[in-house]
Amino acid sequence: MGGARRRDGGRTGRVLSGAAVAVGLVLFLGGFLWAALAYRPYTVPTDSMTPTIARGARVLAERVDGAEVHRGDVVVFRNEVWGDVPMIKRVVGVGGDTVACCDRRGRITVNGRPVEEPYLQGAGPASPTGFSATVPGDRLFLLGDHRAGSADSRSHLTEDQGAVPRGAVSARVEAVAWPANAWGMLGRPGSFDALPGGTSRPGPLKWLVASVVAGAALVLGGAAYGPLARLLTRRQGRQGGAVVPHG
Missing domain, CATH: 1.10.287 (Helix Hairpins)
Incomplete structure (x- = not known):
């Protein structure tokens, strides 16, 4: 038995x-x-996105259409005016927005509404230089998180208000894959939730x-x-x- x-x-x-x-x-x-199929790895060549993403970090970016991009997203794009090489910046304004800096507390404003940006380094203003731009339709206003050392939309204000076409975007950064001590998903900044359109939903990477x-x-x-x-x-x-x- x-x-x-x-x-x-x-x-x-x-x-x-x-x-x-x-x-x-x-x-x-x-x-x-x-x-x-859904994601591509990229190496960040500069420190323009520190402290969120360090120079030399490897990130995983979801392949998306530019029409799916929202404020607060960190995107990969390519634009001839900016040097025709893949770049990574954060979307702070979309078509029709007026983006300006700075208010009395040193914050950027979008359509007159101040935006808290906890991902910025230090306690200084959101931009060391003042600016104001109205984003043309179907374009994106992009800034690096390291505002003192980032060449971004502020550097191209004479060309379409510094904004790039949505079609220039090829991917949205979802996570840092390397170095190991920085591994993790990129959070969606809640400061943009109150604006029309809100923020984008995370992709399926976690699952x-x-x-x-x-x-x-x-x-x-x-x-x-x-x-x-x-x-x-x-x-x-x-x-x-x-x-x-x-x-």
Whole structure:
């Protein structure tokens, strides 16, 4: 009877371990392939986005259309006027907005409403130089988070008020992947929520990472079942075959 139960249990265990491996492969490969299609890695070449993103950091950016971009998003774009190379900046104004700096407390204003920017470094004004620009339709006003060292829309005010076409945007930064001590998702700044259109919703990266991790755990766990079960069976066999001495 005991042997039959062990055989049935072993059969069930093999079925469950096989199912775990199969489900794990689907989660792992599905999450990995989806992430590869939806996201692109970029290396940040300058310190214009510090302290949010450091120079040399590797980021993961979701491929999006420029029409999906909202205020507060950190975007990857390419524009001939700016040098025709991929750049990363933060959207602070969209078509029709009037963006200005600074109010009495050193904040930028969007359509006259002050915007708190907790991602900026230091306690100084949001821009070391004053400016005011009305963003043309279907364009974006972009600033770096390191305002004292960023060449951004403020440097191009004579060309379409410093704004770039939405079509220049190719991706929206979702997370920092490297260095390891800076790894994490980029938060959505709540300071832009009160403005019309609000902020964008996070992409699926968090769920894709969870899928890959869970899939890997299931594959490893399922694959480990066989060796562990055989080891346990051998130990039980040795214990069952031992001779117990009588006094």
